[in-house]
Amino acid sequence: MAFFDTLSGFSPGASRELQDFIESPDSGFWKMHLKKNDFLVVEGEVCRYFCLIESGILQHAINVESEEKTTYLGLANSITSSLGSFLYRKPSRKSIKALTDTKLLVIGRDHFGKLLSENTEFYKLYYELLERQLCLIDDYRIDLLTLSPEERYAKLLETEPELIKEVPLHYLASFLGISTRHMSRIRKSVLG
Numbered sequence: 001m002a003f004f005d006t007l008s009g010f011s012p013g014a015s016r017e018l019q020d021f022i023e024s025p026d027s028g029f030w031k032m033h034l035k036k037n038d039f040l041v042v043e044g045e046v047c048r049y050f051c052l053i054e055s056g057i058l059q060h061a062i063n064v065e066s067e068e069k070t071t072y073l074g075l076a077n078s079i080t081s082s083l084g085s086f087l088y089r090k091p092s093r094k095s096i097k098a099l100t101d102t103k104l105l106v107i108g109r110d111h112f113g114k115l116l117s118e119n120t121e122f123y124k125l126y127y128e129l130l131e132r133q134l135c136l137i138d139d140y141r142i143d144l145l146t147l148s149p150e151e152r153y154a155k156l157l158e159t160e161p162e163l164i165k166e167v168p169l170h171y172l173a174s175f176l177g178i179s180t181r182h183m184s185r186i187r188k189s190v191l192g
Contacts, residue, residue, distance in 0.1 A: 018121045022052070028111025034058075034098035040080075043095045047082035049106040056102025057163075059171055062094045070174035072137075073099075073167060075160070079129050086112075099167060149178040153186045 022029050032049070034040060040058060041047040051058075051074075058074035060082075071094060074080035085092035086109060107115065115122050143152055153176060157164060163172065173183035 015121060018119075018125060021119070022105065022122075027107070028115060029105045029107045032104045032106045034102040034104065036098055036100055038098050038102075040096040040098070040104075041082050041085065041092045041094075043093065044091050045085075046089050047085035047092050047096075048108060049104075050081045050083075050086055050109075050112050051079065051107075052105040053078050053080055054103040054105060056104075057099040057166060058102060059097050059099050060094050061097065061174075068174065070171050073163065073171070073175055075163070079133070099171065144177050149176065149182060150186050150189075152176045152178070153183070153190065157190070 021027050029052070032051075034056070040049065040051070043063065053074050053076050055076045057076075058080055059070055060072035060074065060080070061068050061070050063069070072080075074096070080096065082092035082094055082096060084090065089109065116126060117123075143155065147155065156172070156176065167175075169183055169187070170180045173180045176183070178186070
């Protein structure tokens, strides 16, 4: 699975044995397919799954004064969930929607808790993934406060060029904290 190939670059917890275990029926993980525009969770509902994204793109979004704001884009070979909702079984403050057809490996809360407590290797991998995600979120928040819209777009082009090709402009603009109109101007100036 490409997910584990990607992880092996930074996570010693992503061993072949763990991959085989996660893909086995005994792990509690199972395959889920979302079609474009299907929801993993809707704001106000409890998120039932922790996910490994095999392929596709998931948009995390909130509604602010009847306007959808993209807060995160979950990409192939990463993890996603409405984590606070999933862990504490409380209503999600965001929706998670497939922007493309998406393949996931998902696990429910009870199996997840059991796996964390009984499988040291999975616990280590989860911890490493959370650390990585927290660092990315921290960088993103700092970028929103310190970089100009043009600089944020340039950084996205450099670090996640596939997003520019795969994600519609209005989602990218929202994710970068830029109006769609301003984003169009930035894109035109960058493309020459």
